[in-house]
Amino acid sequence: MKEELLKRIVKTPDGQEIEIDPLRDYYCEAGPTVQPPAYTAIIEKLFNWARSESLWILGFGTGCGAIEMRPLMTPRFDAYRYGIQWRPTPRQSNLFVISGYLSVKTLKRVIRSYEQMQGPKYVVGLGSCTINGGMYWDSYNTIKRLDDYLPVDVYIAGCMPRPEALLAGFEELKKIIRAGKAEGANQYAANFDWYKANQKSVIHDWDMPDYNW
């Protein structure tokens, strides 16, 4: 645990002594809960359709695959036509594209970002590195199977997959969302302990709360 996250007593400018416990004061302790689908089936269907037609991708390139996402914004591929947009903040995004290999150091940030996204949220594994480690299969500091750490909805295989493959993958994700089968957030909440155990087995310097809201 980092020193600044430890419980300590701080002296304020006016001489008062207060106790600070960063993990309790700055973060919420409540874990994720399983969220039931809304109201009646027909409304849930409408919501699922809206979710599928409005995919907001978190602008976080975790590996070399991020280079394949940029052309999607250009005139040649123009993913905006399909309701796909990029958001710079995890709060507003609902799709996390893990673009390529994921080092243990990045995994920590990925977990924090994923947990800050609001459900329902989706994860797309891009490239073979997220499936079995790819060309980094024997690397000491990358993870091999993304599915062990985050609930993945769609994998896009290839090294690297072309932007067309990404578009096809997003279309596939839309079908899954419309069918109501993209329940990754609930899966994460239901199997929270299992995911946490897996994450902690590779991240040895765990210096954050167990759940970042």
Add this chain to the structure above:
Amino acid sequence: MRIPWALLTLFIVINYGLLMTALVQKIGARVGRRHGIPIWQNYIDMIKNYALRTSITHGVMFYLGPVFRLSGGVGLLLFVPSIYGSEMFANFSFAGDLILALYFVFFGTLGMALGAAESGHPYSAIGITRGLSQMTAAELPFALAVFAVALQYQTLSVTEIVAAQQGGVLHWTLFTNPLAVAAAMMSFLGSMMRPPFDVVLAPQEIPIGPPTEYHSSFLAMMQTNRALFPVAKIVVYMNLFFGGAGSWPEFFLKVFLIYMVSAFVGVVFPRFRVEQSIRWFLIWAVPLGILAVVLV
């Protein structure tokens, strides 16, 4: 009987705003040789945001921020007549509505500042600081232009100002008091959140600024305001400087054309930093406004 008509105005303007902002975004995309978002994308985004299953809050002001923002837009729209000469769409305009409109233009930004500050995100604080300093500089020429117009027509009622401009294009303030209109249009560029004055949101440097922490229905409310507020603001401009609108088709056309002014400038010019934009307003726009007041 005024309330149902006011609600109808609100309904028409929100839908028009959602479609028009998408259309302007499409036009901007065509400049970049893309096709851009579908024209109904704003509706889908809003349904999606209302449909999120989880949301978190940072406190009371965090809730009230988007509420203030939206009430700023709604207030601005409802206290200014939308359609000139129409009993139904005169809304709640009264003798001194010009002053109230000036107040409402700033109201949303201040509410947003309180809400974004409570979210505690450093990017929100930076965005709000930039937004308020730029807004203050941009409001100055607009206020001067409004004074000039009020002096010119000797009234503080928007309805009377529109009435004074009837009888042909050459009676518009645009031709009777071009200096005031020029100053006001410069201020208009500054308040539309488009380049060169979009450093407040600055998607590349401080991820989207004030609304960084906003999500789900909070964000959806702000999106509603995003569609509503520019139209409400343009209605004020249209009434003061461009002869108002006698019917809904004329209203739609004029609002679209005035909006396109900022879109045209936006696709051509790169972004100003805050101190550059403040300097630009003080050097180019404010003297024009002062001149307009002096010459009236």
